[in-house]
Amino acid sequence: MSHDTFEIEGLNGESTLEGTIAVSGAKNAALPVMAASLMVPGETHLQNVPDIRDIDSMARLLEKLGAFVTRKDHTLSIGAKEVTGSVLDSELSKSMRASILLAGPILARFGQVTFPHPGGCVLGSRPIDVFLSAFRTLEAEYSENDETYSISAPNGLSGGEIFFRVVSVTATETLMMAATLAKAPVTLRNSAMEPEVVATAEFLKACGASIEGAGTPTIFIRPSHLTPQDQPFAIIPDRIEASSFLILGALAGKKITLTGVNVEHVFATIEALSEMGVGLEIHKDFIVVSAPKKLLPINVKTHEYPGLATDVQAPMTILLTQAEGESTVLETIFDGRLNYVSELVRMGAEIQLWNPHKATVRGRTPLKARDIDGPDIRAGLAFILAAVSAEGTSHIGNAHLIDRGYEKIEEKLSGVGLLIKRK
Numbered sequence: 031m032s033h034d035t036f037e038i039e040g041l042n043g044e045s046t047l048e049g050t051i052a053v054s055g056a057k058n059a060a061l062p063v064m065a066a067s068l069m070v071p072g073e074t075h076l077q078n079v080p081d082i083r084d085i086d087s088m089a090r091l092l093e094k095l096g097a098f099v100t101r102k103d104h105t106l107s108i109g110a111k112e113v114t115g116s117v118l119d120s121e122l123s124k125s126m127r128a129s130i131l132l133a134g135p136i137l138a139r140f141g142q143v144t145f146p147h148p149g150g151c152v153l154g155s156r157p158i159d160v161f162l163s164a165f166r167t168l169e170a171e172y173s174e175n176d177e178t179y180s181i182s183a184p185n186g187l188s189g190g191e192i193f194f195r196v197v198s199v200t201a202t203e204t205l206m207m208a209a210t211l212a213k214a215p216v217t218l219r220n221s222a223m224e225p226e227v228v229a230t231a232e233f234l235k236a237c238g239a240s241i242e243g244a245g246t247p248t249i250f251i252r253p254s255h256l257t258p259q260d261q262p263f264a265i266i267p268d269r270i271e272a273s274s275f276l277i278l279g280a281l282a283g284k285k286i287t288l289t290g291v292n293v294e295h296v297f298a299t300i301e302a303l304s305e306m307g308v309g310l311e312i313h314k315d316f317i318v319v320s321a322p323k324k325l326l327p328i329n330v331k332t333h334e335y336p337g338l339a340t341d342v343q344a345p346m347t348i349l350l351t352q353a354e355g356e357s358t359v360l361e362t363i364f365d366g367r368l369n370y371v372s373e374l375v376r377m378g379a380e381i382q383l384w385n386p387h388k389a390t391v392r393g394r395t396p397l398k399a400r401d402i403d404g405p406d407i408r409a410g411l412a413f414i415l416a417a418v419s420a421e422g423t424s425h426i427g428n429a430h431l432i433d434r435g436y437e438k439i440e441e442k443l444s445g446v447g448l449l450i451k452r453k
């Protein structure tokens with residue numbers, strides 16, 4: 031793939047970055063809302079949609095099902111009236127885990143859906159058992175053949191009580207969406223409480239759905255008729271992107287101002303950075319962050335929202351390599367999300383990996399530039415942060431993976447003074 035590498039001039043531990051970075055709309059809110067639009071028989075208009083590859087992939091998946099998708103800057107319109115397809119494109123579905131979000135809306139609207147095992151970032155095993163057993167509770171039947179699933183509920187989904195065995199963001203969203211068109215009320219228990227779940231519920235409610243409790247573990251959905259809205263729906267700011275740039279500021283910022291932040295959504299990151307001694311000025315929708323003279327070590331543990339997001343774990347670990355003393359990192363959500371550590375060690379970090387979930391980081395260790403490939407969206411971004419701190423010129427490959435989740439990352443970073451080029 032051409033132009034798939036970022037070349038970054040490291041700052042050799044200096045904190046010189048200065049300026050403003052605008053946070054984009056949230057990938058993980060835009061994706062379920064786009065999926066939900068399939069249940070709305072008419073046109074949906076979305077604002078503040080990030081210009082990233084996963085949105086392109088979701089748009090193409092919708093088009094393959096018969097939807098009309100138009101996009102200009104950060105607005106996106108989806109016409110779903112003519113949609114008739116219920117078979118997800120195999121190649122696109124395998125490129126993105128979020129393709130599973132379409133299973134709920136399609137099944138609810140057409141009584142059947144066929145899709146391959148969804149692909150996406152390799153963060154450990156990513157099963158879909160929770161989705162399948164929840165669909166079964168709503169009296170859908172499923173069959174599996176060569177990792178292709180067919181689910182059907184020809185007479186519609188029933189109501190019922192679903193208890194999620196594990197807290198899952200996309201399973202909560204998928205079942206919440208499907209339940210709006212079920213024949214009777216549905217209660218979801220042990221639901222994910224992420225802001226993206228709430229945003230999806232807000233979109234559905236704006237289209238006439240009856241949903242109570244989104245953002246709590248128990249969500250109650252009554253069947254409703256969804257109608258298109260003339261008013262555009264605004265996608266919430268990306269809390270993972272905001273957290274990543276807060277960490278950049280803590281690592282190398284003379285003074286970085288992050289605009290368009292929902293401060294409440296990044297409390298866990300703010301709390302961790304404050305503990306480390308990072309200078310933060312918090313305003314209503316913007317935050318000013320500067321690197322301190324000395325970073326203090328801390329113990330971090332990823333957790334479902336409102337805890338520290340697993341998507342922030344790799345960037346946070348880079349920061350911990352620059353803290354004076356010993357920190358621990360406990361990854362509780364995925365079993366493959368510390369795999370990037372070996373590359374960091376090659377850059378000079380002192381990290382002991384005890385098991386797939388626990389690492390000890392000893393700092394402060396200066397980092398040396400390297401040529402490495404990012405393994406997924408978030409670890410790729412973390413490698414960019416490591417390259418920023420390092421001495422020398424690094425090349426971070428697999429830029430296309432970073433582009434899946436971060437809009438124009440090189441423009442945003444060169445805007446605060448980093449020498450970064452796409453090659």
Ligand code: EPU
Binds near residue numbers: 155160198341408
């Ligand atoms: N799980 C199961 N069975 C299932 C579903 C999930 O065991 O059927 C397990 C997973 O293996 C994992 C845990 O449940 O151990 C939580 O995973 P979850 O289902 O919540 O993850 P997800 O919905 O697939 C979303 C985000 C991820 C983010 C996680 C955790 C989207 C599109 N993706 O994934 O974002 O890491 O929640 O917060 O919302 C990213 O943006 O780079 C990304 C990976």
